[in-house]
Amino acid sequence: MTTATDVSTPPDYRHPKCYANTRGGCSTKISGEHYLSHGLIKLFSFDDPEFRIGHDNGLGVRRPVQPKEFKANVLCTTHNQALSPADDAAIAFASxxxxxxxxxxxxxxxxxxAESITISGDDLQRWVLKMFLTHAAVGSFKLDGKQVNTPISADAVDLLLNRSQWPETWGLCVHGDPTNDMLKMDPFSVDVLENWWGYFPLLTTWDQTLCGGVAELTGVGLGISLFNQGRDVGALDDPRHPLRGSVQRPRSMSWVVDGVEKKIEFTWTDSWVHRTATWTMRR
Ligand SMILES: [Zn+2]
Known part of the structure; x- marks a missing residue:
């Protein structure tokens, strides 16, 4: 007699097309993972049925497609669903x-x-990582103008699936230095409705492994680091460094006009220090 247990997927099953398969736990079905959360695209396209989206670097989705087609078959259904809280955090942030x-x-x-919302910092951090890993999994990055294959480290997958704690010197960071315009902090210009999404990866020069990057969402640069960049010894002081002067894993981000504050508070489950970041704007 066959029972349900006999036919279930073994817990160590690794779907060959799922980039999060490093320790098993896959379902047998592959799913279309959006390069960018579908909810975000809908938000910024105002649900326009004519809206099309693609990649402008000649890789990934080369010819703009409908939002529902803007995806890659790189995660099994189990791992795709496990990451939906990350999408929710990014959508809440951008909304x-x-x-x-x-x-x-x-x-x-x-x-x-005055307004404020509270978002899981852990999930937003995971969203930035997921966006980069999904692009890495289909080889849609360039280095010196050439397409490169981007290995995904097992460490990155462990962080993505919440199997390990982010080291103190890794992870999300945001703008903290007014002279650094590579890490943007301008969610309130009119232009942001046109240019609401972008990204650039940081790849190792020796084997092009993803080691970080900046995802731009609603005019805010969300930096991510997958190794110790030497923040404590001044390595981020280099004027060419995109994460220069950044604030790591902020406790909150606030924008103030005439004393009225709009604030995003972040919750974190790690044990690291979290600083506040406030920008005062003038009319
Ligand atoms: Zn999987």
Whole structure:
């Protein structure tokens, strides 16, 4: 007699197409993982049925497609579903900032009353990592103008699936130095509705493994680091470093106009120090 247990997928099953398969736990079905959360695309396309999206670097999705087609078959259904809280965090982050930007109209509209939301910092951090790993899995990065294959480290997958704690010197960071315009901090210009998404990876020069990058969402650069960049010994002081002067894993990000604050508070489950980051803007 065959029981349900007999036919279930073994816990160590590794789907060959799932980039998160390093320790098994895969389902037998591969799923289409959006390069960029579907909910984000819908948010910024205003649900326009004519809206098309693609990659502008000649790799990945070369010809713009409908949002529902903007995906790669690189995660099994189990691992895809396990990461949906990461999408939720990114959508909450972008929805909050986009709503303010639409009223503020680059300084010509209303700033309104004080507002705040709370988002899981762990999940937003995971979203940035997921976005990069999904692109890495299909080889859609370039180095010196040439397409490169980007190995995904087992460490990166462990962090993605919450199997290990982020080391103190790794992880998410945001703008903290006014002279660093590579890590953006401008969610409220009108332009942000046109240019609401972008990314650039940091790859190791020896084997092009993904070691970090910056994802831009709603005019905010979300940096990520997958190794100790030497922040404590001044390695990030180099004027060419995209993460220069950044604030790691902020406790909150606030924008203030005429004393009225719009604030995103982040919850974290790690034991590291979390600083606040505040930007005061003028009309
Ligand atoms: Zn899997």
């Amino acid at each position: 909050f900032l986009r709503g303010i930007a639409l009223k503020w109209m680059g300084g010509t509209g209303e700033w309104g009353r």
